[in-house]
Amino acid sequence: MIWRRVMLALADVDGVPSQVVDRVGRIARGLQAQVELFACVYEPDSVQPGASDTPLDVAISARVAELHRSLERVADELRQQGVSVQVGARWDFPFYEAVIRQAVRHEVDLLVLPARATGQVGPQTLRYREARLIEECPCPLLLLKTNEVYSKGCIVAAVDPVHRAADVA
Numbered sequence: 001m002i003w004r005r006v007m008l009a010l011a012d013v014d015g016v017p018s019q020v021v022d023r024v025g026r027i028a029r030g031l032q033a034q035v036e037l038f039a040c041v042y043e044p045d046s047v048q049p050g051a052s053d054t055p056l057d058v059a060i061s062a063r064v065a066e067l068h069r070s071l072e073r074v075a076d077e078l079r080q081q082g083v084s085v086q087v088g089a090r091w092d093f094p095f096y097e098a099v100i101r102q103a104v105r106h107e108v109d110l111l112v113l114p115a116r117a118t119g120q121v122g123p124q125t126l127r128y129r130e131a132r133l134i135e136e137c138p139c140p141l142l143l144l145k146t147n148e149v150y151s152k153g154c155i156v157a158a159v160d161p162v163h164r165a166a167d168v169a
Contacts, residue, residue, distance in 0.1 A: 037086070100133070
């Protein structure tokens with residue numbers, strides 16, 4: 001299998017750890033793949049009818065454009081590594097469904113998500129969105145859950161037998 005389209009989905013564009021950008025750049029260069037940075041926003045309270053004189057579509061477009069500019073700053077870091085990058089921002093909800101829709105729309109070969117442990121139950125606990133992406137992702141999914149380099153960390157891989165049988169048929 002040749003992976004040419006890698007998507008990095010970001011729930012928090014302003015707080016992207018540098019090691020995530022570095023790892024995605026290394027993966028993309030190794031695969032000779034193009035990276036798509038994707039983030040979505042959905043803030044219904046900020047665009048309530050009557051809350052402002054600005055029409056809803058204009059307010060939504062402005063918020064998406066602001067998110068797009070933030071993504072471009074992250075994309076510039078990847079471009080400095082010699083990676084081809086596209087940026088996508090949408091008004092969409094919930095996050096995991098928006099990511100799946102974008103992955104299907106752009107025929108993504110690998111989805112990367114910087115995952116965070118909740119810390120309340122234990123470091124191995126997944127957030128709801130991560131669990132849903134594991135269940136429904138239409139392509140391979142890489143959750144970056146550690147700050148350590150992978151030679152010192154742990155990688156867990158799983159293949160769903162149902163999906164495997166569908167690929168063979």
